[in-house]
Amino acid sequence: MSLPLSIGGQDLCLEASPEILESVRLRFGRFEGSTSGDGPRQDPIKLEVHARPGGFLPICDRPAAVSVRAVGSQEVVIEGAVRGRYLVEARRGYIEDAPGPSAVDALIRVALSISTPLDGALLMHAAAIPTPSGHGIVLCGESGTGKSTAATAFGGACDELVVLRPAVDRVYLYSTPYWRGFPFRGRCTSVICLERGRASDFALHRGSTAALCLARHVVRYVAIEPISRAILRVIGRICEAARVATAACPEGEAFVPFLRDAIKFDQVSANASGPS
Amino acid sequence: MGSIAEDPGRGGRIPEHSKRVAWQKIDGETVLLHLKAKELLGLNEVAGRVWELADGSNTIDQIVRRVTKEFHVQDEAVGTDVIRFVDELIALGALTLRDD
Numbered sequence: 001m002s003l004p005l006s007i008g009g010q011d012l013c014l015e016a017s018p019e020i021l022e023s024v025r026l027r028f029g030r031f032e033g034s035t036s037g038d039g040p041r042q043d044p045i046k047l048e049v050h051a052r053p054g055g056f057l058p059i060c061d062r063p064a065a066v067s068v069r070a071v072g073s074q075e076v077v078i079e080g081a082v083r084g085r086y087l088v089e090a091r092r093g094y095i096e097d098a099p100g101p102s103a104v105d106a107l108i109r110v111a112l113s114i115s116t117p118l119d120g121a122l123l124m125h126a127a128a129i130p131t132p133s134g135h136g137i138v139l140c141g142e143s144g145t146g147k148s149t150a151a152t153a154f155g156g157a158c159d160e161l162v163v164l165r166p167a168v169d170r171v172y173l174y175s176t177p178y179w180r181g182f183p184f185r186g187r188c189t190s191v192i193c194l195e196r197g198r199a200s201d202f203a204l205h206r207g208s209t210a211a212l213c214l215a216r217h218v219v220r221y222v223a224i225e226p227i228s229r230a231i232l233r234v235i236g237r238i239c240e241a242a243r244v245a246t247a248a249c250p251e252g253e254a255f256v257p258f259l260r261d262a263i264k265f266d267q268v269s270a271n272a273s274g275p276s
Numbered sequence: 277m278g279s280i281a282e283d284p285g286r287g288g289r290i291p292e293h294s295k296r297v298a299w300q301k302i303d304g305e306t307v308l309l310h311l312k313a314k315e316l317l318g319l320n321e322v323a324g325r326v327w328e329l330a331d332g333s334n335t336i337d338q339i340v341r342r343v344t345k346e347f348h349v350q351d352e353a354v355g356t357d358v359i360r361f362v363d364e365l366i367a368l369g370a371l372t373l374r375d376d
Binding site: 206207208209210211212215216223225228229231232233235236239240 | 298299300301302303304305306307309311312313315316318319
C-alpha cells in the first residue's frame with residue numbers, strides 16, 4: 001500500500017504495510033495528498049518502510065538515533081537505530097526493521113534534506129509564522145533560541161523545519177509536519193535568524209552576510225558536492241528575493257514583545273501573552 | 277606547501293579555483309562555500325575581485341596590476357594584500373597554484 005504526502009512542495013510516496021501507514025497517517029496525515037506547489041514537476045520521492053512482523057510499535061515510539069553518511073555522490077546510507085539507504089538521483093529510499101514512526105520520520109528528513117536543494121529549495125531549521133495577509137515569516141535558529149516560543153506566541157504553522165523555495169521574484173515558504181505542523185504555503189517576506197548570548201539587537205543583512213546567516217540553518221546531513229553547490233545557488237536566490245535579518249532577543253518575558261516589535265509582528269495574528 | 281610569500285618566483289605563478297569550492301555572487305558580493313564544510317566565506321569587494329581574477333587566466337603579478345588599476349591604490353600595498361589573501365585561500369583549499 002502507499003500513502004501520498006506533500007511536504008515543502010515535494011511529493012512523497014510512502015510504501016509500507018497498512019499497519020505502518022495507519023500510524024504514519026496519524027503523524028503526517030495533515031500533509032496527505034499531492035502538491036500544487038511552485039517547484040518543478042517531478043515524480044514523487046518513493047520511500048519504502050519495512051518492519052519485522054510485530055516489530056513496528058506505532059504508539060510507544062522513541063526517537064530514532066541514526067547517523068547518515070554519503071557513499072559517493074549518489075547514495076546515502078542510514079545507520080544506527082534503523083538501517084536504510086537513499087539514492088540521490090533515483091529519488092528513492094528505504095529503511096529496514098523500522099521500530100516505529102520515528103524511523104519513518106528520520107527517512108523523510110533525510111530525503112527532504114537531499115532532494116530540496118536539487119529541486120531548487122532549501123530545508124531549514126526554522127519556524128513558519130503565517131501573517132494575516134497570507135504571507136509568512138521564517139524564524140531560523142538553533143535549539144534554544146526561541147523558535148518554539150515564538151511559534152506558540154504568534155500562531156506558527158510549524159516550529160522545527162520549513163522549506164524555502166525561491167521563484168522568479170519571490171520566495172515561497174512551506175511549513176512541514178515538524179512539530180505539530182499544519183500545512184501552510186505563502187510568500188516569505190522575511191527570514192529572521194534568532195541568536196542568543198549577546199546584547200539585544202535587530203539587524204538587516206544583504207549579500208554575503210545574509211548568505212552566511214542562512215547557511216548556518218540549512219539542514220544538511222551529508223556533504224555531497226552537487227548538493228552543496230545547489231545549496232549555495234538557492235541561498236543566493238533567497239537573499240535576493242527576501243529580507244534577511246538577525247534578531248538577538250532578550251530572554252524571559254521580554255522575548256516575545258521584543259521580537260514582535262523588531263519584526264513588525266503587528267502584521268501577525270498575534271495571540272502572544274509571554275514566553276512559554 | 278609553504279607560503280607563497282616566501283616564494284621569489286610567486287609573481288609568475290597562476291592561481292586557479294579549486295574544484296572543492298563553489299562560489300556565487302550575491303547582491304554583488306562574492307561568497308565561497310567549501311564543499312565539505314558547512315560555513316560560507318564572504319569576500320569584500322577587493323577580495324571578491326581577486327577571486328574573480330584568480331580563475332587560472334592571470335598570474336599573481338597580473339592580478340596585482342589589475343587590482344591596483346581598478347581600485348586606485350598603491351602597488352606595494354596591493355601586492356602584499358593579494359599575496360596574503362591568495363595564501364589564505366590556498367590554505368583553505370579554495371585556490372591551487374600552477375606555474376605559467
